[in-house]
Amino acid sequence: MGVDARALLSAIGLPAWLIDAETKKILGVNDAFASLVKRPVEALTGGAALELVDPQDRVREGLRLGLQLGSPLAPEANQPGVTRLVVHGGPSLRVRFTSTPVPAVRPHGRLLIAHEIGADERAMSSSTKDATPPPRPSESGSAKVDATKRPAKIADAARAGTEPADNRDERWRTLFDLCPAPTCVYDLASLQIHAVNEAMVRLYGFDRDELLAMTILDLVAPSDVDLVNSIVEELRRGQWPGVLHHPQTIRHRRKDGGELDTELIAAPVSYGDLRARLVLHKDVTEQKRAESDLVKRARIDAFRGDLGAAMTADEPLPAHFDRVVKAMAHHLDLESVGVWVRDEVTHQLHLQASVGALDRDTARGAALDFGDAWIGRAASSGAPVLLDMWDPAMSDDEVAQAQKACVTHVAALPLVVRKRVLGVITASRSSAFPDELVDILGATAAQIAQALGTAFAYEALRISESLSRSVLGNMPTAVVTINKAGLIETANLATVATFGHAVEELEGRAFATLFATPEADVPALAAQSRGRGLAEWKGLRKSGERFPCELRIFQIDSLRGPGYAAILNDVSERYEVERLKAEFVSVVSHELRTPLTALRGSILLLRGGVLGPLSEEVMEMLHIAERNSQRLMSLVNDILDLERLHKGKMKLFIEPVHAHDIVGRSLDSVKPSADQAGITIDVLGADEVVLGDGDRLVQVLVNLLSNAVKFSPPGSPVIVTTEVEHDAVVFSVIDKGRGIPPSHKRAIFERFEQVYASDAAEKGGTGLGLAISKAIVEQHDGTIGVESQEGAGSTFWFRVPRALASKGKVTPPSSRPRD
Numbered sequence: 001m002g003v004d005a006r007a008l009l010s011a012i013g014l015p016a017w018l019i020d021a022e023t024k025k026i027l028g029v030n031d032a033f034a035s036l037v038k039r040p041v042e043a044l045t046g047g048a049a050l051e052l053v054d055p056q057d058r059v060r061e062g063l064r065l066g067l068q069l070g071s072p073l074a075p076e077a078n079q080p081g082v083t084r085l086v087v088h089g090g091p092s093l094r095v096r097f098t099s100t101p102v103p104a105v106r107p108h109g110r111l112l113i114a115h116e117i118g119a120d121e122r123a124m125s126s127s128t129k130d131a132t133p134p135p136r137p138s139e140s141g142s143a144k145v146d147a148t149k150r151p152a153k154i155a156d157a158a159r160a161g162t163e164p165a166d167n168r169d170e171r172w173r174t175l176f177d178l179c180p181a182p183t184c185v186y187d188l189a190s191l192q193i194h195a196v197n198e199a200m201v202r203l204y205g206f207d208r209d210e211l212l213a214m215t216i217l218d219l220v221a222p223s224d225v226d227l228v229n230s231i232v233e234e235l236r237r238g239q240w241p242g243v244l245h246h247p248q249t250i251r252h253r254r255k256d257g258g259e260l261d262t263e264l265i266a267a268p269v270s271y272g273d274l275r276a277r278l279v280l281h282k283d284v285t286e287q288k289r290a291e292s293d294l295v296k297r298a299r300i301d302a303f304r305g306d307l308g309a310a311m312t313a314d315e316p317l318p319a320h321f322d323r324v325v326k327a328m329a330h331h332l333d334l335e336s337v338g339v340w341v342r343d344e345v346t347h348q349l350h351l352q353a354s355v356g357a358l359d360r361d362t363a364r365g366a367a368l369d370f371g372d373a374w375i376g377r378a379a380s381s382g383a384p385v386l387l388d389m390w391d392p393a394m395s396d397d398e399v400a401q402a403q404k405a406c407v408t409h410v411a412a413l414p415l416v417v418r419k420r421v422l423g424v425i426t427a428s429r430s431s432a433f434p435d436e437l438v439d440i441l442g443a444t445a446a447q448i449a450q451a452l453g454t455a456f457a458y459e460a461l462r463i464s465e466s467l468s469r470s471v472l473g474n475m476p477t478a479v480v481t482i483n484k485a486g487l488i489e490t491a492n493l494a495t496v497a498t499f500g501h502a503v504e505e506l507e508g509r510a511f512a513t514l515f516a517t518p519e520a521d522v523p524a525l526a527a528q529s530r531g532r533g534l535a536e537w538k539g540l541r542k543s544g545e546r547f548p549c550e551l552r553i554f555q556i557d558s559l560r561g562p563g564y565a566a567i568l569n570d571v572s573e574r575y576e577v578e579r580l581k582a583e584f585v586s587v588v589s590h591e592l593r594t595p596l597t598a599l600r601g602s603i604l605l606l607r608g609g610v611l612g613p614l615s616e617e618v619m620e621m622l623h624i625a626e627r628n629s630q631r632l633m634s635l636v637n638d639i640l641d642l643e644r645l646h647k648g649k650m651k652l653f654i655e656p657v658h659a660h661d662i663v664g665r666s667l668d669s670v671k672p673s674a675d676q677a678g679i680t681i682d683v684l685g686a687d688e689v690v691l692g693d694g695d696r697l698v699q700v701l702v703n704l705l706s707n708a709v710k711f712s713p714p715g716s717p718v719i720v721t722t723e724v725e726h727d728a729v730v731f732s733v734i735d736k737g738r739g740i741p742p743s744h745k746r747a748i749f750e751r752f753e754q755v756y757a758s759d760a761a762e763k764g765g766t767g768l769g770l771a772i773s774k775a776i777v778e779q780h781d782g783t784i785g786v787e788s789q790e791g792a793g794s795t796f797w798f799r800v801p802r803a804l805a806s807k808g809k810v811t812p813p814s815s816r817p818r819d
């Protein structure tokens with residue numbers, strides 16, 4: 001805190017001017033000085049000091065001021081001299097100056113106080129004891145000074161040219177008391193304080209009498225007593241004969257217990273018989289605090305800068321951590337710093353980077369477990385751990401380690417991202433962690449955690465990306481990804497093998513070019529596919545060859561936005577195998593039919609008694625043989641029927657036919673077995689006319705009815721209904737049997753599919769009935785299906801076109817050859 005020059009000048013009753021010893025410019029004058037040299041204050045301020053000095057005296061005065069250059073607080077500061085001043089519009093004026101350095105106002109500032117002397121008074125001999133000390137307060141009585149009246153009185157006396165000694169004392173006392181800087185006089189021998197001014201009383205809070213009962217050491221804070229003692233010793237030895245501007249600040253204490261940092265300027269004075277020092281105190285507490293705050297802030301800023309640079313550098317993580325720990329140790333005054341990162345597999349902490357002894361020592365051992373030691377505890381709890389070596393939680397080993405590293409306080413801060421602890425940063429010091437430092441460490445931990453989290457996520461993404469890439473790339477099935485515009489983005493090796501195009505030829509090409517019949521667009525195909533394969537697609541190889549291709553297409557999200565992925569299965573081999581199988585079965589069936597017919601004929605002849613009467617046992621055996629040959633025959637017929645249906649060789653004789661006629665004929669055929677099982681079959685619904693092949697539709701309904709009878713418990717009902725649905729008639733067979741499990745609802749319409757492997761043996765049947773029924777219904781442009789609840793029964797239905805002709809005009813079924 002600088003002292004206000006104007007306040008200082010106006011407080012001095014004598015003519016006074018303030019000059020800068022370096023530039024020798026006038027910094028300010030008071031009114032008394034202005035009236036002495038008969039010039040206005042403004043005209044004087046800022047001018048060259050020497051211009052006011054009579055030319056005869058300039059050399060001497062210049063030398064006097066010049067001597068002080070670079071050493072404004074040189075010992076000759078208090079040296080008086082007689083100078084002639086140029087007075088505006090009159091003769092030069094002889095004055096004696098007292099010159100005092102005032103660094104509190106300006107580093108090179110000097111306060112010159114003029115004592116006007118008569119024309120007869122020639123140069124006075126200089127005396128270092130000229131600074132007459134103020135009378136002791138006890139002598140002067142009141143410590144209070146009437147600042148408003150005294151200056152005027154002194155100025156008057158000064159102008160009178162004669163100056164009684166009393167007045168001089170009075171003036172000095174006034175100057176001492178009014179000096180805005182806290183000032184005191186103390187005895188160098190006893191260190192007893194002998195005089196203090198108002199400013200001193202105000203600054204320290206002790207009243208004047210308390211201060212006068214103290215030594216200067218009583219005012220010094222315990223931490224600086226040694227320092228002051230050593231300075232006093234030097235002064236006593238005469239090491240500093242002149243004015244001393246202490247290079248170090250000294251910490252003083254106030255009455256209220258507060259401490260303040262002071263800068264001291266001390267000058268030797270005679271005080272009665274005592275060898276005393278006049279001491280000017282400058283309170284620099286705020287300045288020091290501001291400076292240290294500034295330094296702290298600058299260091300934190302520098303740290304943040306370094307940290308930011310470390311985090312954004314294009315380097316692998318370990319290099320980031322190296323930079324971070326170095327920046328932390330350097331800027332935050334830490335003895336050691338470490339970054340520990342959690343291993344995702346072992347869940348242990350591994351030291352990734354460190355500075356300082358403590359963490360290096362720790363790293364020599366195995367990796368730390370979560371919860372182990374103070375570092376592991378921060379990881380397991382997810383909260384910062386701050387400990388000193390006296391804490392009972394510290395183990396002997398840890399204390400020994402810390403002692404070796406010369407640290408007393410340790411901190412571990414977890415690196416947490418979205419409630420997951422990814423690691424820990426550790427730090428140690430030889431003193432406690434201030435709150436502010438803990439805050440900075442916390443913020444740094446958050447920043448590192450963020451970087452670590454991002455790096456982990458990036459790594460996980462990279463691994464998953466490379467995994468999917470290699471799985472896709474090496475899959476034996478062709479997979480392509482397609483963008484919104486229907487262009488191929490990526491293709492795997494199997495695509496190349498299947499279609500014969502190189503990857504580069506495929507990328508960017510329209511997806512449709514992979515097919516011989518590109519009809520539907522990609523989104524439509526995806527909607528149609530919905531997770532299941534689309535059969536009957538004709539793939540097109542680069543060679544121009546066509547092949548059956550099963551297509552599965554679905555929506556995906558890629559980095560380039562939403563798109564599609566397609567799985568393309570070359571099913572030519574499967575088709576070929578199926579064709580061969582079907583061909584084989586059909587050949588075998590054909591070949592079986594003739595011998596089977598002969599076999600059956602022979603059995604029937606035997607049973608008819610052609611070769612004479614047979615015993616009962618033989619008859620029984622022949623009955624079994626006949627039943628089985630009958631089963632074999634119907635299997636052969638079913639296989640051949642199915643083959644004909646698939647090849648489109650089975651001709652249908654489509655005509656209007658009454659639904660009830662179909663139902664009636666079917667019931668006739670099923671009745672014996674239903675009666676045998678004690679099952680009644682009811683018919684519901686109006687008689688509608690359908691357009692179809694009566695015999696074939698009877699075949700379908702018979703199959704459904706005999707299944708219902710076969711798979712229902714004895715005595716349960718079966719219902720047949722017929723109903724109109726728009727342009728179709730729906731036949732339904734409802735039973736209360738065991739029902740169909742959901743997994744088999746589609747499959748049972750395929751060839752040789754039965755719900756249980758035991759069905760063929762236990763219930764009879766071949767697993768071909770529903771496949772034949774489906775083929776027949778579909779040849780009628782109809783549909784077939786089942787609704788069922790397992791254990792509660794099934795409803796098998798088929799829908800065939802309705803004849804829109806009137807019921808009465810139904811033509812009788814035309815006779816046709818049966819094959």
Ligand code: ADP
Pocket residue numbers: 703707708711735737738739740748753754755756759760764765766767768769770771794
């Ligand atoms: P088959 O009856 O000759 O075995 P189908 O093709 O007619 O052959 O039937 C296939 C399978 O479907 C049967 O074996 C049986 O497992 C199941 N099934 C058919 N109808 C029913 C039904 N009404 N109730 C329960 N299961 C049935």
